[in-house]
Amino acid sequence: MTRKYIDCREFPSEMKCTVSISADSEDELVNAAVQHATTVHGQKDTPEFRMEVRKAIHQGMPAA
Template identity: 35%
Template sequence: MGRKYVECRDFSGDDHCSEVLTGNNDEELMEAVIKHAINMHGMANTTDFRTKVSMTFKEGTPTH
């Protein structure tokens, strides 16, 4: 299995956040996403948030 990533602007709809988070697996990526979401966007670490964001994970390497 390859690396995973998520682009913040794809999930949050916030065009101003250009953060791209990567991880070697789902768990590592989720930890990075949660830290970013709490610290930068004031999100809460809930089961619903984790479920929604996990559906935005992509495999591979970001193109930008």
């Protein structure tokens, strides 16, 4: 099974967040990324936002 990840550095923000989140399951990854985005960045957890998060998923591991 290939790991999947989302890298917060790909999303411009004033705080210049450097968090990368990875998981084996796409659903687990989306849930963790949405939790991070709502808690840290003040995003709203909506179906549309979750769809955007899914579009940001990459295969493998984030670059250092």
